[in-house]
Amino acid sequence: MTSRIDCFSRSYGEARSRFLEAATRRGLQVGSHVLPRPGADGETLAMDLAVLGPAAAQALLIVSSGCHGIEGYAGSGAQVALLLDNELEAAARERGVAVLFIHALNPHGFSWGSRVTEDNVDLNRNFIDFSRTRPVNPDYERIAPLLVPRQWPPPAMNTLRLAAFVARYGMRALQAAVSGGQYVDPDGLFFGGHAPTWSNLALRRALREFGAGRARIAWIDVHTGLGRRGGSERILAARHDAATVARARAWWGSAVTSTQDDTSLSPALHGQM
Ligand SMILES: [Zn+2]
Numbered sequence: 128m129t130s131r132i133d134c135f136s137r138s139y140g141e142a143r144s145r146f147l148e149a150a151t152r153r154g155l156q157v158g159s160h161v162l163p164r165p166g167a168d169g170e171t172l173a174m175d176l177a178v179l180g181p182a183a184a185q186a187l188l189i190v191s192s193g194c195h196g197i198e199g200y201a202g203s204g205a206q207v208a209l210l211l212d213n214e215l216e217a218a219a220r221e222r223g224v225a226v227l228f229i230h231a232l233n234p235h236g237f238s239w240g241s242r243v244t245e246d247n248v249d250l251n252r253n254f255i256d257f258s259r260t261r262p263v264n265p266d267y268e269r270i271a272p273l274l275v276p277r278q279w280p281p282p283a284m285n286t287l288r289l290a291a292f293v294a295r296y297g298m299r300a301l302q303a304a305v306s307g308g309q310y311v312d313p314d315g316l317f318f319g320g321h322a323p324t325w326s327n328l329a330l331r332r333a334l335r336e337f338g339a340g341r342a343r344i345a346w347i348d349v350h351t352g353l354g355r356r357g358g359s360e361r362i363l364a365a366r367h368d369a370a371t372v373a374r375a376r377a378w379w380g381s382a383v384t385s386t387q388d389d390t391s392l393s394p395a396l397h398g399q400m
Contacts, residue, residue, distance in 0.1 A: 196236015202349030
C-alpha cells in the first residue's frame with residue numbers, strides 16, 4: 128500500500144512520472160496529447176489519459192487535474208491515489224463504471240508554475256462559442272490598469288484606488304470583476320482567449336474518444352486556491368436549470384454549490400469547461 132503522501136509531487140515532471148507509473152502498475156494504457164513546447168526543466172509536456180474499469184461501460188466518471196496549471200499538484204496527487212486504490216477498481220467493476228483520468232489539462236501552466244496556458248489563456252474561461260459575441264466584463268476593463276499596472280511595484284495610489292473600488296462596490300464585486308473572465312486583453316488577467324486554445328482542443332478530442340456512446344457521464348475537475356485553507360467545496364459547473372441542479376445534488380450531495388445562485392465562493396464565470 129502506497130502512503131497517500133507519496134502520491135503528491137514537487138514538480139510537473141515528477142507528477143507526470145507518478146501518474147504514468149501508477150497507471151502502468153494498474154495495467155492501463157496511457158494515451159498522451161503532447162504539447163510541442165519544452166517544460167520548465169526541459170521535460171515533455173503532455174495531457175495524459177488513462178481509463179480504469181470496463182472499457183465499454185455505459186457510465187463514465189471523469190477525474191481531471193491541472194486545468195489551472197499550478198493547481199495540478201492537488202488533482203494529480205488525488206489521481207495517483209485513486210489509480211492505486213484497489214477498492215475503487217473493485218467498485219468500478221462491480222457497478223459497471225469506467226473511470227477516465229485526465230492528467231494535466233494545462234501542462235504548460237503546471238510545469239511553469241502558472242495558472243494560465245502557454246498563450247496566457249485561462250482554460251476555464253476558454254469554452255465559449257467564439258463565432259458569437261464575446262461576453263463582456265465592463266468592471267474588469269475599468270480597473271484593468273490597476274490590476275496590471277505599467278509600473279512595478281505599483282505606486283501607493285494604485286492600491287488606494289482598488290481599495291476605493293472595494294469600499295464602493297464590495298469585495299465580491301472586485302472578485303467578480305477580476306475572475307469572471309475577460310475577452311479583450313490577451314496580456315491581462317483571466318483572459319478567456321480569442322480562439323479555442325491547445326488544451327481546449329486536446330480535451331475535446333479526449334472527450335470524443337472516451338465519452339462518445341456513454342449513457343451517463345459524471346466529471347470531477349479538481350481545483351485549488353478558493354476559500355479557506357484546507358476547506359473544500361463541490362461547485363456545480365454545468366447548465367443551471369432546476370433539473371441539472373437537482374441531479375447534481377442527488378449525485379454529489381446537498382452541499383453542492385452553484386456559481387449562479389450565490390451559494391458558491393466563486394462568482395459567476397464565463398466559458399467554463
Ligand atoms: Zn482553478
